[in-house]
Amino acid sequence: MFINYLVQSFLELEVKLRFYLLDVSYEIHGGVPTILLWGVSDDGRRILIVDKSFRPYFYVILREEVDEYGVLSKIKILSRGDSPITSTEVGYKKYYGKPVKVVKITTVKPEAVRDYRELVKKLKDVVDVVEADIRFSMRYVLDSDVPPCQWYEAEVEPLEGVSGYRVNSMYGLAGRLRPLDRTVPPRLRILALDIEVYNPRGAVDPSRDPVIVISLATSDGDLKLLTASEGSPPQDRDLVKEFINYVLAYDPDIVVGYNSNKFDLPYLVERASKLGLSLDIGRVRGGIPRPSVHGHYSIPGRLHVDIYNFAEEIPEIKIKSLDTVADYLGVMKKSERTLIPGHEIHAYWDDRSKRGLLLNYAKDDVVSTLRLSEKFIPFAMQLSSLTGLPLDQVGAASVGYRLEWYLMRSAVKMGELIPNRLEREYEPYKGAVVLEPKKGVHSNVAVLDFTSMYPNIMVKYNIGPDTYVEGECENHYKIPGTNYCFRKDPPGFYKSVLETLLRLRRVVREEMKKYPLGSPEHLILDERQRALKILANASYGYMGWVGARWYFKPGAEAVTAIGRDTIKKAISLAENLGLEVIYGDTDSLFISNRPEVSKFIEEVMKVLELEIKVDKVYKRVFFTEAKKRYVGILDDGRIDIVGFEAVRGDWSEIAKEVQENVAKIVLETGDTKKATDYVRSVVLELKQQKIPLEKLVIWKTLTKSLDEYEVNAPHVTAAKKMIGLGFKVEKGDKIGYVITRGQTPISSRAAPYFMAKLSDIDVDYYVKHQIVPAAMRILEYFGVSEKQLEAISKAGKTLFDFK
DNA sequence: AACCAGGCTTC
């Protein structure tokens, strides 16, 4: 007995481990699923903890009055093969807030869940089958409440002699993971990569075109430029081998790239396979990178983060090329880097005198990628720990899915069943109100915004699918302009989740104050509060999204209805105080900035029970009769242009520049002569070919694949010309084109910008369709007529014989 | 004139 005890404790050798969780994945070992917890211990070791105790399951909702034993026996009969049904537990869960009788069906292999779901669905007395569409590793994160990018503590047993994993230590999990109260992650090894491909034919193809440069930069300051061997075409077998060796030697936790989900990684994998190699760069031996969810490409055991995903979310950046994004975020100035036109890369390789430039370009790309990753990863980590999505997937997942994972984590904690994702027909519904602006120039205008209007409405009126009542509205929240009502009590799912999100955000912001500005803690907590805010603000749009698990159209309609009602009531409050309302959109009001504004704010809080704040004050603001467009000048002299061509990505730079300057001149000085003179000078420059071609490029996105277009829009014909040149053009690509001279319709004269010379440009088009309309949009409200501006272009013609 | 397409909206 005593000896037995000794032997046992000796074998177990439990130790307590503190570690930062990077990722959760699973493998099947001996027919049994094994959860793999990848992490970094607090002493800096790369560790892997395995948990063999977790099994896949799903829920069956039964009819309330049914005798469950009959159903249970029918379910048990279905058990078969190498993944039998190992248990069926009857219990109660909440489904949209109401208790339902469920059977939890557990099996062995995750893949078997789908098969059992289909069989069980057909049984009599089964209302629905839910939670059968959740990936096994995410199921583990949900149930054990172990989101990545957090510190944990756990009892583990060391595992010796396990091969197949490239980690410092392996353990078996002996207890539960307990979260630790630590904010700052450990020092992680980040490897940035970028590849250049030999592309004499334009579009590249991994089965044909070799990789010529792989540039690598690490968070430890190493920089490597690996190159192909000479030959025609160049030989890249050794290059790929060198790359694999480099990755294995550096052993990064995070691999970052720019558009590497769609390009670098899949290209390298295919190229390696073509060369008879295997891109075995993960922490699982033999586990090569593969496509995963949300368009993400995953490297087993490492986190592959595509920085492009984060750049995509910055609407201020119109063209999301690496150099533009790096420049915008202050990571690398365009003027201080080497740039090579994408289609000429092969020429820079072939010409030895230019090869240095190619290497510089590759270096600048990889260094800017690494620096961008340092900007984005702290935020991504916070999103990961909130949503439970691994760091490398959270960037690729859209806003809707991020919130959905947060909701799923909340549902599990609340004992709520997770609804299925359903195919639904899209149904439009009424949105926000936009007021008719009072046109002209207004001085001293305050812009007031309701803070987080939609989330606050959802909380205040307890809006959601589980609180919905149609028709009778006694003791309920009645939604004006609809026949919808929502129960006051108990709080519904959305309300509970949103209150938690908003409360957490307040807590984090308080916590932030304890740390000095610029400290790692402050930075991380700031990213956390930002992530919380983004999740809360996505809730209304999510509820109105047909793809959402918690889709609820009447709820979304109710939110906008209350929003419209609220803003109307706020307008009367303002007007009763003698304040002039100049404009308003959704949750904002432009009001004459007078002392009564503070009274107005108080009244809104008191009467409407929603918070409204002064967001900014315009010294002067200018409206046309158009909604959603205005130009304002702030106290510090900064110009704010909203909605106009000047801030749109689909107008030429020259037209935008002219419009912005015209607005500036007119708002600052009121001098229309000065403005028209300025427009004239630009038109003349254009006619003299003094305006660089880049300023004439118009960028438009292909929102579908080329063959789906029914019309010959300019960017569509330009894209077709690019295809003719051997370029790969896909849905989602931004096409940059210029309009060239000729008599045919405009679209037929659109040419990819890099194909055109300044002398090809249709100056007339740029004057009549770009510069003049952009300028007139402002000037016509200051008494300048179209004819006056047309005179400008005519004057130009006589002065300069440009045709 | 009706349409299609694209872009921007807010903190």
Place this chain on the structure above:
DNA sequence: GACGTGCCTGGTT
């Protein structure tokens, strides 16, 4: 790898 609606504009048909 789909969060919502409202609104404006240009170009084609």
